[in-house]
Amino acid sequence: MINSTNIRGYINFLHFKKYSAPATEELQRRWAILSDAEIASQLQGLYQHWGIDTTTGLLYEQEFYQAVAPLSSATLQQPQQAQQQAPQPQQTPLPPPPAYDYAAPQARSNKTVLYVGIIVLLALAGAFAFYTTNKKPDNTTTAQKPDTAKTAPAPVKQTATEPEEPVLAETETDEVNKGVIHNLLKAEESKDIGAILDCFSPDMQQYWDINYPSQEELTRRYTSVWDKSADGKHQRVRLKKTGDNTYDMYADYEFFSIKDQVTKTVKAHVRYVFDKYNKIIKTYNVK
Structure with missing residues (x-):
């Protein structure tokens, strides 16, 4: 592998x-x-x-x-042969352990300490119980009423629910415009410059960082991108209407970087604005 x-x-x-x-x-x-x-x-x-x-x-x-x-096999055989031929070091016998001196004082075991500690604790607990049982009550003390103010549940605050983002009603024009966006994405993936330019208005106002681009400028921009990447595809495309004739496109754009020789994926959020003739008049990246 x-x-x-x-x-x-x-x-x-x-x-x-x-x-x-x-x-x-x-x-x-x-x-x-x-x-x-x-x-x-x-x-x-x-x-x-x-x-x-x-x-x-x-x-x-x-x-x-x-x-x-x-x-790899030749490299592995050499150290194995060297290991077999290398002389084995002589093992020297270890000295016997010292004789156990039964007369010497030994440290008390941990269990003995534990038992003594338990006995002491039981004795203290018994003495405390005897003291509290035989102690006379103090008549000078007065009974105190429980403080119910501290135990009362706190009032629940009423929080306002955030209004959800309204869904804009869509018309037949919106369906046509969304179809144009899908056609543009397909034309970009197939590198069909004629089909790409057909989606744009002749009076284009903005293409990303280019204001009022001509068709020659748009062609040069697409050609420059295609020279640096290949196999561009829009995955998981989602279109959302954000205003009159305005739509946001969300997608994962996957492409092969010719410079780095690896496939990359970036998050795309692009806005498209249409004119009354169902042509894209503005498109730019939304940060």
Whole structure:
């Protein structure tokens, strides 16, 4: 099994298979800090990104095991042979224990101390009981009424219940706008720039940090993102209406980082604002 003990060598092995060159020290280090579960998950993403099917991946792992197994067995045999050949040290007999001196005073056992302590406590308890039983009552003391004020239950405070966030009524227009958002997410995952631009208004006012972007600027922005990542997917998408023609999208965005060669997941919270023609006129990240 590929795990944290052999991942550096296996990544180097795969890199030779893919590029006929060793992997960089930085790439090996990034893999070495992952846990065994993360390594198993990230390897599947790496196989998919490099076009390696499951069967080929298993064959690569088996080939890697066969390559490193002779080295491991030879390394283990050498210390075992050296241990067998090494001369065994002669054992010197230990001196006999000293004779027990029955005449010497011995320390009292803990049980004896415990029994004495119990007897003393019982004697004190008996003396106290005898004293309290034969003591005459003091007639000068007056009976005191119980203080009921301290024992009365405290009044329950009435707390106001926080009003729940109102659910905005949705219309057919809202359903159409939500459908446009889903179409945009699918177009982004398939990298269809034409379908992406079709979801935006020609008079776009804001795209994230770009104000009044042109279609050329939007195309350049998407191309730049695609050059740095692959296999982008929106998981567990949830849309919520937050105002007139305004919707918040919550999702887990998963992608493969080309720079780090690992799959990453980030929490996405994006707002979309539509015009009256069911086109997105604003979209930006909600912090």
